[in-house]
Amino acid sequence: MERIAQRDQTALAALYDRYAGMLSSVLNRILRDTQAAEEILQDIFFQLWRNPSRFDAARGSLPGWLMVIARNRAISRLRHRNPAAGGELSEAAAVSTVNIETAAAQQQLIGRVKGALENLPAEQRAAIELAYFEGMSHSEIAQRTGDPLGTVKTRLRSAVESLKRALHAQAASNR
Amino acid sequence: MNAHPTREEDFDLYALGALEGDEKQAIETHIAQCADCAHKLAAARGRMALLSLAAPRVEPSSAVKRRLLAQVRADTEGDVRIGTSPVNSRAMQSRVRGSGFFTGWRTAILVPALTVLVIATAWLWNQNRLLNIEVAHLGDMVKTQQRGLVAMRDAVDFMESHDTVTVALAPQPGQPQGAAHVMYNTKMGMLMYEGEIAPAPAAKSYELWVIPTDGKPINAGVFNPVTGRADHWMMKMPPGVAPRMFAVTLEPQGGMPQPTGPMILIGHA
Numbered sequence: 407m408e409r410i411a412q413r414d415q416t417a418l419a420a421l422y423d424r425y426a427g428m429l430s431s432v433l434n435r436i437l438r439d440t441q442a443a444e445e446i447l448q449d450i451f452f453q454l455w456r457n458p459s460r461f462d463a464a465r466g467s468l469p470g471w472l473m474v475i476a477r478n479r480a481i482s483r484l485r486h487r488n489p490a491a492g493g494e495l496s497e498a499a500a501v502s503t504v505n506i507e508t509a510a511a512q513q514q515l516i517g518r519v520k521g522a523l524e525n526l527p528a529e530q531r532a533a534i535e536l537a538y539f540e541g542m543s544h545s546e547i548a549q550r551t552g553d554p555l556g557t558v559k560t561r562l563r564s565a566v567e568s569l570k571r572a573l574h575a576q577a578a579s580n581r
Numbered sequence: 582m583n584a585h586p587t588r589e590e591d592f593d594l595y596a597l598g599a600l601e602g603d604e605k606q607a608i609e610t611h612i613a614q615c616a617d618c619a620h621k622l623a624a625a626r627g628r629m630a631l632l633s634l635a636a637p638r639v640e641p642s643s644a645v646k647r648r649l650l651a652q653v654r655a656d657t658e659g660d661v662r663i664g665t666s667p668v669n670s671r672a673m674q675s676r677v678r679g680s681g682f683f684t685g686w687r688t689a690i691l692v693p694a695l696t697v698l699v700i701a702t703a704w705l706w707n708q709n710r711l712l713n714i715e716v717a718h719l720g721d722m723v724k725t726q727q728r729g730l731v732a733m734r735d736a737v738d739f740m741e742s743h744d745t746v747t748v749a750l751a752p753q754p755g756q757p758q759g760a761a762h763v764m765y766n767t768k769m770g771m772l773m774y775e776g777e778i779a780p781a782p783a784a785k786s787y788e789l790w791v792i793p794t795d796g797k798p799i800n801a802g803v804f805n806p807v808t809g810r811a812d813h814w815m816m817k818m819p820p821g822v823a824p825r826m827f828a829v830t831l832e833p834q835g836g837m838p839q840p841t842g843p844m845i846l847i848g849h850a
Binding site for chain 1: 589594601636639641642644646654
């Protein structure tokens, strides 16, 4: 990031090579629109070039911050297509201590996250995927699935607890 | 400050965007006042963001990187013009707004420059007009001088020619006194008069005649001498004329087609 701040284009290209695939995947998963996903992907890296100081290394890892931004941008675009679904999401501060700065670390963590999700009961996995990849709230998920609101809240909370345990173990193993 | 969230998972649920209504408002109110919980929320955001890794892998097309780097190069060069993102559009709009031809510093430079250009053009146009007049005048002078040179060369040739004959004109008794001579060259068809004679009486002029061997006298010039100054001129003679004599007569002012007055000077060829 220091090299990018010094206007080193090769540093930006290297950063793109490292994280573009990861960000492109989540953007396509949320938007299901390749062109829109690529526009946001390009814009994220261009914004990083224009304003590298927006990333504060003291508050977490760069890939974690990029993933938060990518997800928020995609959900924002998704909701812009359907204004009745809600307002814009903000790019709030995000801290991630996991190590995914190398391709090997990425693959290892991807395996852990996918494993943790697959280990969830189907209803919990479906609920958390609707929340994360489609930006739905409790009541929106309940409306989509037809389940009672309380049930949805319980499923999501249980899913989050399970994921935290799995990802905490991953973070601990990387420290 | 309202109470801390009772369960840690509330931060994760908020980060997911699942909370709504009072639950969401409670978190937002609290983290605005509690730095510790704000940090917990940031950690929850980072944690939930890892769910992105569960998305099926989709590599972006190579065109994205190419466009990005072109955009970066253009940005570095201060000319953002490539790409399709809103950022580019805004940059382009900004540049279009700032690119009016007569805006800002360009006006400060171009208006005085154009004024100077107009003044310089007008000055140069006038200079060109004056130069053209002078060139035309010089051209006339050259032509006059050329004609003079031709006349002088002809005079020299005339005077040096062996065919040129000089005839002295003698004054006649009882007439104004004077002396003159005529040089002529029938081959060249030229005649030259040079003489000094008393001024003509009022309303009178002198007139030189070529009296050929055959035919009527031929007018060879009308003149009004000024005291103390000689008269001289050259003229062409009609071709084929063989002079027999030359005479100066006193005629009414302006001359006559044929001699009518007394002979003042006479010379035989």
